[in-house]
Amino acid sequence: MVALLAESMLHSLDPFVFEFSPGLGPRWYGTAYLSGFLLGWVIMRWLAISGRIPMNPRQVGDLLTSAVVGVIVGGRLGHCILYEPHLISHFTSNFPYWGVLEIHKGGMSSHGGVVGVAIAVIVFARREKLSILAVGDAVVFVVPWGLMFGRLANWVNGELWGRALPADMQANAPWWSVKYPHQLESFVAIPAQLEPLRAIAPATERMPDGRFIEWMIATNYDHASAAHDLVTQTIAPVLTAYYPSQFFQAIAEGPCPLLVMSLAWLAPRRAGTMCAIFFASYGVLRYATEQFREPDEGVAMLGGLTLPMVLSISMVAVGAAFFALSRKAQPIGGLVWKPR
Numbered sequence: 001m002v003a004l005l006a007e008s009m010l011h012s013l014d015p016f017v018f019e020f021s022p023g024l025g026p027r028w029y030g031t032a033y034l035s036g037f038l039l040g041w042v043i044m045r046w047l048a049i050s051g052r053i054p055m056n057p058r059q060v061g062d063l064l065t066s067a068v069v070g071v072i073v074g075g076r077l078g079h080c081i082l083y084e085p086h087l088i089s090h091f092t093s094n095f096p097y098w099g100v101l102e103i104h105k106g107g108m109s110s111h112g113g114v115v116g117v118a119i120a121v122i123v124f125a126r127r128e129k130l131s132i133l134a135v136g137d138a139v140v141f142v143v144p145w146g147l148m149f150g151r152l153a154n155w156v157n158g159e160l161w162g163r164a165l166p167a168d169m170q171a172n173a174p175w176w177s178v179k180y181p182h183q184l185e186s187f188v189a190i191p192a193q194l195e196p197l198r199a200i201a202p203a204t205e206r207m208p209d210g211r212f213i214e215w216m217i218a219t220n221y222d223h224a225s226a227a228h229d230l231v232t233q234t235i236a237p238v239l240t241a242y243y244p245s246q247f248f249q250a251i252a253e254g255p256c257p258l259l260v261m262s263l264a265w266l267a268p269r270r271a272g273t274m275c276a277i278f279f280a281s282y283g284v285l286r287y288a289t290e291q292f293r294e295p296d297e298g299v300a301m302l303g304g305l306t307l308p309m310v311l312s313i314s315m316v317a318v319g320a321a322f323f324a325l326s327r328k329a330q331p332i333g334g335l336v337w338k339p340r
Helices: 028-049 057-082 085-089 110-128 132-157 181-189 191-198 209-221 228-238 245-253 255-264 273-292 307-326
Strands: 002-004 009-011
Touching (some): 009 228, 057 132, 132 255, 181 191, 181 228, 245 255, 255 273
């Protein structure tokens, strides 16, 4: 659960939906991706059956299978290449043995996923002798659902933090801000910040700094512990409040592009129009929400811009290219248009 405080949220969500045994069970991260794929399949199947896209239900199933592979491979490789290149040469003696395959630990690039899906669309359209632009339009129309679920999974995992709120807002942080208990790990080097916390630890638990921090974090996550509420209330004031950037990006990458595309598709339009709208709107909105997200550690800034910002600008350019291509394409039906 998320502890709701008077001034902020304290993140204490469990990444597992449930556990068969410690560390073994379905995670919300994978469940989010699965939900996005299933919902995309349902919507595209309806579009195909109603004649609103130039595909039949069988082709929709084949396309979604290819898209799943594209998202997973492209998203993971994109993350490893752009953000954690050391994973490419990281091998262990434990399953899955290679850092690139450690997808259960999180780490997917949405930009990489888009590239993976684009390749899948091109290969599929050529194999089925369909218009690449028309197939692309159908895919981008359902992509926002997966992007939104993915961002919500980032929230559950407590990853991709937002930027810290300004100093003048920290003393009375707003209710929509979020604090992360894992920040306690950094307090080992700051004894002064540990003093107000030590007072709540039972005498038998007043151990050296490292073990004390572990006890604090474990107790915060152990909702059955009698000390849980006391720990939650005590650690909150000493934690930093951050922007909930995962929610900002979930809205910006999900409902917003979907609404714009739906309005544009009410009436007949030319093939490629949805691709143009999706890439342009995603790029603009992603760039805007990156203002509230903490830059990825170890990833170089380019002229004051984070790597996601640069990639988002390039997606706006891709949207402009699709718009130019769509001007020469044939008009096709809209969402409210019923085929004869």
